Every structure is written in structure tokens, then in C-alpha cells.
Amino acid sequence: MMLVLAWNNVRTSWAGFAASFVAVLVAAMLVSGNGLLVAGAASRDELSDIMGLLILSATVSGFVSVFVVAGMLSLNVLRQRRTWGLLRSVGMTPRQVRRLIMAEALVVSVPASVAGCALALPYAQVMATFMRLVGLAPADVPIEITPVPFILALVVGVVVTRLAARTAARKAVRVGPLEVLRDSAAQQRLMPWPRAVAGLVALAGGAVLLWLVPQVKPSAAVPTGLGATMALCVGASALGPVVIRGIGGLLGAPVAWLDPGAGLLARSALTTQPRRAMSAASPVMLTVALACTFLFAVATSDAAAGVTRTGASAWAAPMLVGSAVAYTVISVLNASAMSMAERSEEIRLLRSLGTKPSQLARAICWESLLVTGAGALLGTAIAAASLTALGQAMTGKPGFAYSLPQYAGLILVCAVSGLAGTLFSTRKARRKR
Structure with missing residues (x-):
């Protein structure tokens, strides 16, 4: 039932979910495509010199994908705070709102991840050709089809999206219905303490x-x-x-x-x-x-x-x-x-x-x-x-x-x-x- 409602919400408000769909699709393509390049280069001894660069590039792409997907979905959920407030005001419980948000994330992330994996092979072929043309690779980089890159892409596309949706859902249902409806332009609570602690820990790790x-x-x-x-x-x-x-x-x-x-x-x-x-x-x-x-x-x-x-x-x-x-x-x-x-x-x-x-x-x-x-x-x-x-x-x-x-x-x-x-x-x- 919740999946049907989520599908109808996504279908009728497709413009609001388009950015999240594109983010997940490109993330899956980058992660799986770079993974195919790394797997192919690992099978050729003459390409050992560029393995480090390829792994580094794949790591950067993976981090960017996780960062962008999480941020985009959180923004999409939080911009609908008034919608969630209206649903709360007509009787929907916080648990039901969370389930609806999670179901919407699933409806968006699964087809986007599958489409991204389908585009991984053409992307890897283009990148391999470009590396040979610019002289970075001394020979053609073979594209080895292995399941690991696609599994990683699905993890980024589906699991990260659901984790981001879970975090955003907690924020969406934290505020009472009437408080959401009379929300002012100025934000009263600038930052919750868990976010502040996580930020300080990340800064300390970076230092x-x-x-x-x-x-x-x-x-x-x-x-x-x-x-x-x-x-x-x-x-x-x-x-x-x-x-x-x-x-x-x-x-x-x-x-x-x-x-x-x-x-x-x-x-x-x-x-x-x-x-x-x-x-x-x-x-x-x-x-x-x-x-x-x-x-x-x-x-x-x-x-x-x-x-x-x-x-x-x-x-x-x-x-x-x-x-x-x-x-x-x-x-x-x-x-x-x-x-x-x-x-x-x-x-x-x-x-x-x-x-x-x-x-x-x-x-x-x-x-x-x-x-x-x-x-x-x-x-x-x-x-x-x-x-x-x-x-x-x-x-x-x-x-x-x-x-x-x-x-x-x-x-x-x-x-x-x-x-x-x-x-x-x-x-x-x-x-x-």
C-alpha cells in the first residue's frame, strides 16, 4: 500500500524528484564505470603504472556520488516539510510519514540505479578510449565485466539513498503539524547537536x-x-x-x-x-x-x-x-x-x-x-x-x-x-x- 502511494506521489510530482533521480543515476554510472576500468587495468601488467591513478579517481567519484546523493535527497525531503505537516494534520502518524518517505526513496533509487548500471559500460569504454588517446595508458584498457562494481553502484544508489531518506525523515516528522504550518521564514534552530558533533569529528579527522x-x-x-x-x-x-x-x-x-x-x-x-x-x-x-x-x-x-x-x-x-x-x-x-x-x-x-x-x-x-x-x-x-x-x-x-x-x-x-x-x-x- 505504501509503495503504491509513493509511486503515485513520484509520478504526479515527477519534477520534484527529477533531480534526485538524475543524481542517483549518474552516481551509479560513475561508481560502476570506474570500477570496470579498475578491474580491467588490474588484469594487464603494462597498465600497472596507472592503477593508482585509476583507484584514486574511482575513490573520488565514489565519495562525490555518496555526498551528492545524500545531500540531494535530504534537500528534496526537507523542502516538502509543509506537505508532511499537512499529512500529519489529517491523521497520518510519524511512523507512516517515515515509511512513505522511505518508499519514495526506493521508488526513485531502484530504477535510477539500474539505468546507471546500464550506462556504466558505455561510460567505461569512452573513458578507456580517452585515456589511450591522451597517452595516459600505453595500451587499450580492457573492460572486464565483473559483478563487484555493479554491487557497489547499487549500494550507493539504493542503500545510501535510503539512509539519507531515513535521516531526512526523522527531521521531517520532528516538528508538530501546527508548528510546520505556521513556520516563519527565519530558522529558529540552526543546527541540532548530533550534526554539530558529527561536523566537529569530521573536522578533527581532517586535521x-x-x-x-x-x-x-x-x-x-x-x-x-x-x-x-x-x-x-x-x-x-x-x-x-x-x-x-x-x-x-x-x-x-x-x-x-x-x-x-x-x-x-x-x-x-x-x-x-x-x-x-x-x-x-x-x-x-x-x-x-x-x-x-x-x-x-x-x-x-x-x-x-x-x-x-x-x-x-x-x-x-x-x-x-x-x-x-x-x-x-x-x-x-x-x-x-x-x-x-x-x-x-x-x-x-x-x-x-x-x-x-x-x-x-x-x-x-x-x-x-x-x-x-x-x-x-x-x-x-x-x-x-x-x-x-x-x-x-x-x-x-x-x-x-x-x-x-x-x-x-x-x-x-x-x-x-x-x-x-x-x-x-x-x-x-x-x-x-
């Missing part, structure tokens, strides 16, 4: 890994540095609502001065709803932190060894991290669209009070840019900490090589993705009174 980077063997320095980046990303995401309120206030001050009406609205949105803002800023933070750590770690290693990459070989590092970055960029677009879609009534109210469509467009654009800027600052700080430790390990000095055009291009892509998702999701609400 320990940063300390270990110069201590471990040179071959293990980059994996340890990436591990530190991942742990710091988890900690920053958990504690982000507290941080982003301060960052939003600082970044929003000049915006409010330049564009008093629209800029003030944008700044207020970040300071009154920091959790919602952090849900959109987290993918930006993850994109910047992981991409910069991976790309500039390779650049620092090459600089320490006196190696200059030219031609096709210069694309090796971007190619290995490119699929994960593309995935997080998609999640930036999805998160921006989902966080703005729930504000349709708020935007229509502003229109009814006389706010012009152009003013609303400027306000949401400023808000999107502020969120992107906050996420980029957090990601840059995390990457800088990891790269400083890696520089100390590789060169003996706390410095690292970087590419300003690559960094600027990454920020630009995130900003454009956020703006696109924001403007697309609010286009109807901005035109109607």
Missing part, C-alpha cells in the same frame, strides 16, 4: 590527516591529502549553516550597498535561511575543494619533479577528475533549482506587493552569486589547507603550484550553473502576481 600528509611516504601523500579534503568537506557541510550566515553577511554587505533593494533581499535570504543556502553551497564547495586539490596536487608534483606536461598529457589530470567535477556541477544546478522552487509563494507575494520582475530577477541572481561565492570560499580554504600540506611533503616548503585560469574557469562554471538553475526554477513565479 589529523593534514598533519599526516608530510609524515607518510611520498607515494601516499596525495591519497592522504585527498582524504583530508573529503573529511574537511564533510565537516564544513555539517557546520556550514553557522559559517554561511557570517559569510553571507560579509559578502552581502557590498551587494546591498550596490543594489539596495534587490541586494538587501538577497542578503536577508542567506542570513535568515542559512541551512537552505548551505544546501545549495555544498556542491560548489565540494567541486572547488576536490578539483583544486586533485589538479593542483598533480601540478605541484610535476613542479617538484621538474616535469612540464604539454599536448595530450596535459589533459590527464583533468580527465581523471573531470567526470566527478561534471557530476558536482550538475548537482549545483539541481540544488539551486530545488532550493528556489520551494520559494514560489514567497516570490508571488513579493510580486503582489508591487515588486517588479526585473527587481526579483536581480535579487535571486544576487542570492545565487552570494551562495556560489560562499561555497567557493569554503572550498578554496579546504583545498588550500590540503595543498599546503602536500607542498610541504613534496618540496619541503608550505607552497603549491596552481593555475589561475583553471581556478577561475571552475568558479565561473559553478556560478553559471547556479544562475541557470535559479532563473529556470523561478521563471513562472516571477511573472505572476
Whole structure:
């Protein structure tokens, strides 16, 4: 019965679940596709030199997949808090609400995971061809069909989705029906203590890994540095609502001065709803932190060894991290669209009070840019900490090589993705009174 109700909810509100479906599908494709590449390279002795890079790339893709899937589904569940409040008010028990949310997660994750596994083979073939063309692999990388990558993909697609749904469901039913219905714009409880504890533990783990980077063997320095980046990303995401309120206030001050009406609205949105803002800023933070750590770690290693990459070989590092970055960029677009879609009534109210469509467009654009800027600052700080430790390990000095055009291009892509998702999701609400 609950599965039937969940299927009807997903079918009738498919637009709200589309972002979660795409997130799970691409996650399953990345995890299983990279797993097929690793299994194929392990069967060829001449490919042993690239096994470490492939495993590292697969690990990054797996972490990104888990991070994005959990965040996207949690955002999708929490943006329906008023729906759950209405169901509670008409007699649905908290247990029934939790079961419905879990059933919806199952309805979305199973077909998405199966579709992602079906796309894994074409994805692996394209990546294998590209590695041979850029000279990263001395020979064709065989694609070995084994069940382990697909099992891992199903774990990411189904198990992680259900765990995220369980966590979000607890939050959705924690508030009473009447309290949800009269919920104000300002968030009274910024962060529950379990989330704060988890964030502090993750930050402490990241700090320990940063300390270990110069201590471990040179071959293990980059994996340890990436591990530190991942742990710091988890900690920053958990504690982000507290941080982003301060960052939003600082970044929003000049915006409010330049564009008093629209800029003030944008700044207020970040300071009154920091959790919602952090849900959109987290993918930006993850994109910047992981991409910069991976790309500039390779650049620092090459600089320490006196190696200059030219031609096709210069694309090796971007190619290995490119699929994960593309995935997080998609999640930036999805998160921006989902966080703005729930504000349709708020935007229509502003229109009814006389706010012009152009003013609303400027306000949401400023808000999107502020969120992107906050996420980029957090990601840059995390990457800088990891790269400083890696520089100390590789060169003996706390410095690292970087590419300003690559960094600027990454920020630009995130900003454009956020703006696109924001403007697309609010286009109807901005035109109607």
C-alpha cells in the first residue's frame, strides 16, 4: 500500500524528484564505470603504472556520488516539510510519514540505479578510449565485466539513498503539524547537536590527516591529502549553516550597498535561511575543494619533479577528475533549482506587493552569486589547507603550484550553473502576481 502511494506521489510530482533521480543515476554510472576500468587495468601488467591513478579517481567519484546523493535527497525531503505537516494534520502518524518517505526513496533509487548500471559500460569504454588517446595508458584498457562494481553502484544508489531518506525523515516528522504550518521564514534552530558533533569529528579527522600528509611516504601523500579534503568537506557541510550566515553577511554587505533593494533581499535570504543556502553551497564547495586539490596536487608534483606536461598529457589530470567535477556541477544546478522552487509563494507575494520582475530577477541572481561565492570560499580554504600540506611533503616548503585560469574557469562554471538553475526554477513565479 505504501509503495503504491509513493509511486503515485513520484509520478504526479515527477519534477520534484527529477533531480534526485538524475543524481542517483549518474552516481551509479560513475561508481560502476570506474570500477570496470579498475578491474580491467588490474588484469594487464603494462597498465600497472596507472592503477593508482585509476583507484584514486574511482575513490573520488565514489565519495562525490555518496555526498551528492545524500545531500540531494535530504534537500528534496526537507523542502516538502509543509506537505508532511499537512499529512500529519489529517491523521497520518510519524511512523507512516517515515515509511512513505522511505518508499519514495526506493521508488526513485531502484530504477535510477539500474539505468546507471546500464550506462556504466558505455561510460567505461569512452573513458578507456580517452585515456589511450591522451597517452595516459600505453595500451587499450580492457573492460572486464565483473559483478563487484555493479554491487557497489547499487549500494550507493539504493542503500545510501535510503539512509539519507531515513535521516531526512526523522527531521521531517520532528516538528508538530501546527508548528510546520505556521513556520516563519527565519530558522529558529540552526543546527541540532548530533550534526554539530558529527561536523566537529569530521573536522578533527581532517586535521589529523593534514598533519599526516608530510609524515607518510611520498607515494601516499596525495591519497592522504585527498582524504583530508573529503573529511574537511564533510565537516564544513555539517557546520556550514553557522559559517554561511557570517559569510553571507560579509559578502552581502557590498551587494546591498550596490543594489539596495534587490541586494538587501538577497542578503536577508542567506542570513535568515542559512541551512537552505548551505544546501545549495555544498556542491560548489565540494567541486572547488576536490578539483583544486586533485589538479593542483598533480601540478605541484610535476613542479617538484621538474616535469612540464604539454599536448595530450596535459589533459590527464583533468580527465581523471573531470567526470566527478561534471557530476558536482550538475548537482549545483539541481540544488539551486530545488532550493528556489520551494520559494514560489514567497516570490508571488513579493510580486503582489508591487515588486517588479526585473527587481526579483536581480535579487535571486544576487542570492545565487552570494551562495556560489560562499561555497567557493569554503572550498578554496579546504583545498588550500590540503595543498599546503602536500607542498610541504613534496618540496619541503608550505607552497603549491596552481593555475589561475583553471581556478577561475571552475568558479565561473559553478556560478553559471547556479544562475541557470535559479532563473529556470523561478521563471513562472516571477511573472505572476
